[in-house]
Amino acid sequence: MSKFEKEVNRRRTFAIISHPDAGKTTLTEKLLLFGGAIQMAGAVKARKSSRHATSDWMAIEKERGISVTTSVMKFNYRDYEINLLDTPGHQDFSEDTYRVLTAVDSALMVIDSAKGVEAQTEKLMAVCRMRNTPIITFINKLDREGLSPLDLMHDIEDKLQIECAPLSWPIGSGKGFKGVYNIYKKELNLFTPGQEKRGQDIVTITDINDPKLDELLGRQADELREDIELLKGAASPFEYDHYMKGNQTPVFFGSAINNFGVKELLDAFVEMAPCPMPRAAVTSEAQPERQTGLTGMVGTTGTREVSPYEDAFSGFAFKIQANMDPSHRDRIAFVRICSGKFTRGMRVIHHRTGKEIALANATIFMAQDRVHVEEAYPGDIIGIHNHGTIKIGDTFTEKEPLKFTGIPNFAPEHFKRVLLKNPLKVKQLQKGLEQLTEEGAVQVFRPCTSNDYILGAIGALQSDVTMARLKDEYGVDAVYEATGVARARWISSGDKKKLNEFEKDNMSRLAYDSEGNLAFLAPSEWQLNYVIEQWPDINFHKTQEHN
Numbered sequence: 001m002s003k004f005e006k007e008v009n010r011r012r013t014f015a016i017i018s019h020p021d022a023g024k025t026t027l028t029e030k031l032l033l034f035g036g037a038i039q040m041a042g043a044v045k046a047r048k049s050s051r052h053a054t055s056d057w058m059a060i061e062k063e064r065g066i067s068v069t070t071s072v073m074k075f076n077y078r079d080y081e082i083n084l085l086d087t088p089g090h091q092d093f094s095e096d097t098y099r100v101l102t103a104v105d106s107a108l109m110v111i112d113s114a115k116g117v118e119a120q121t122e123k124l125m126a127v128c129r130m131r132n133t134p135i136i137t138f139i140n141k142l143d144r145e146g147l148s149p150l151d152l153m154h155d156i157e158d159k160l161q162i163e164c165a166p167l168s169w170p171i172g173s174g175k176g177f178k179g180v181y182n183i184y185k186k187e188l189n190l191f192t193p194g195q196e197k198r199g200q201d202i203v204t205i206t207d208i209n210d211p212k213l214d215e216l217l218g219r220q221a222d223e224l225r226e227d228i229e230l231l232k233g234a235a236s237p238f239e240y241d242h243y244m245k246g247n248q249t250p251v252f253f254g255s256a257i258n259n260f261g262v263k264e265l266l267d268a269f270v271e272m273a274p275c276p277m278p279r280a281a282v283t284s285e286a287q288p289e290r291q292t293g294l295t296g297m298v299g300t301t302g303t304r305e306v307s308p309y310e311d312a313f314s315g316f317a318f319k320i321q322a323n324m325d326p327s328h329r330d331r332i333a334f335v336r337i338c339s340g341k342f343t344r345g346m347r348v349i350h351h352r353t354g355k356e357i358a359l360a361n362a363t364i365f366m367a368q369d370r371v372h373v374e375e376a377y378p379g380d381i382i383g384i385h386n387h388g389t390i391k392i393g394d395t396f397t398e399k400e401p402l403k404f405t406g407i408p409n410f411a412p413e414h415f416k417r418v419l420l421k422n423p424l425k426v427k428q429l430q431k432g433l434e435q436l437t438e439e440g441a442v443q444v445f446r447p448c449t450s451n452d453y454i455l456g457a458i459g460a461l462q463s464d465v466t467m468a469r470l471k472d473e474y475g476v477d478a479v480y481e482a483t484g485v486a487r488a489r490w491i492s493s494g495d496k497k498k499l500n501e502f503e504k505d506n507m508s509r510l511a512y513d514s515e516g517n518l519a520f521l522a523p524s525e526w527q528l529n530y531v532i533e534q535w536p537d538i539n540f541h542k543t544q545e546h547n
């Protein structure tokens, strides 16, 4: 095996998905501790407070250092090189989370044992399903009274439509929590509350009838035996292929705050989770003039899977972050490497613009620091400084014209019309909107029949933050009005004549997005459905691939 192949094989790039308060921050910190990235508590916790209020969020975001550093946390564990990608905690930033999830190879789902599956987990899971992302589940807070483990598994199977395969099993819960039994290794991990570092408390037993179990667990030994017997009939055995297809999730139990079960989880994760996987790309000759929606690529002609083991470098930008210092307009584009080796200073083609650029000042994100990167491999995330030339979804390759697919915009649900207080500021407004759109912070629509600027955001907080940033960073003093728009859908049709007819009939409700794609803006869900029914030859898309 070549050095390059080894480097690919030892990489794991993943994100943690959970409902707020399930324990994502706590687990992240413990994982980083195992990786030797210490003193993280401050940074990770500080970022967390972002979800409480807009003002907090703004204050935190201003200290961009924190959010940039914690966007990607790279650490080593055993012989593995791990990239943990942070996802925004607040549900109003679900679009950002989606994009982060396009850059990972697998996910870790954290569930609070007292709450079971919660709303945000369901949403994030739906996103993972779009790409069949393999998921490992960690059921947290076993030191508290919670639902029974079987009920928790049923809940996951029911609400998330994914089969559960328990790889460990808890012994009691809350005050009676004794530890977990590792079903496959036949090991008993005993729990001592408040003990951060576990050492000698792993007991290996010969089989479930080992009398040692009775000595250690008393009455709970028989309960465990019953549970394990029951599981043989009730739970599915772990099957690697099913996990890799996203149909089955291996389940672990523990308590993040007590650092209990975390090492076992991490060990299983590095051994089980996939290394960088191939990615679908469209070769540029075959790119349709305008790609519409996730299903825009029809057939397989002109599309191919790019293997991480290919020699030539390729990667795509999945996140753009404004610079820490707002007086500098440069930004960092986070690029996920999909194939080939990155070396400092290498020249690549930026495919949307067709220009060749030198990746001279790329940054790699260690858990604590940002460092200049000399080399990086598939699965790694590098940060590229630029002055607004890079957009989300842009592909970079050494030579072959490619575009990675599946990094769409989502139709916004909150709309505001921007009215400038000082009309002379229109240039600043345009610049601000252009840059914030490229960052993916907001979407902008220009109606066909007026000169309005309509801001579209996925969540109300995303919209508030955009308005505050327009004022703070671009000096745009504006009033934001209600628009009478409730839904947006990008439109397309195979029938040009019908499309023309539709455009003529609905001109006052049509608008162009910042990439020149035509969208229909509806005043209500009802009205949208009515129009969809009236125009069966027109396709209304909820998502739109970046051009």
Ligand code: G4P
Residues within 6 Å of the ligand: 018, 019, 020, 021, 022, 023, 024, 025, 026, 027, 048, 140, 141, 142, 143, 144, 254, 255, 256, 257, 258
């Ligand atoms: P999040 O990022 O998913 O939102 O959750 P976070 O890790 O911040 O955890 C949410 C709360 O749950 C925190 O308490 C945290 O200490 C607690 N927690 C995490 N893991 C466990 C666990 O294994 N057992 C128990 N009992 N609690 C756990 P908090 O009071 O909100 O915050 P703090 O006072 O600890 O800062």
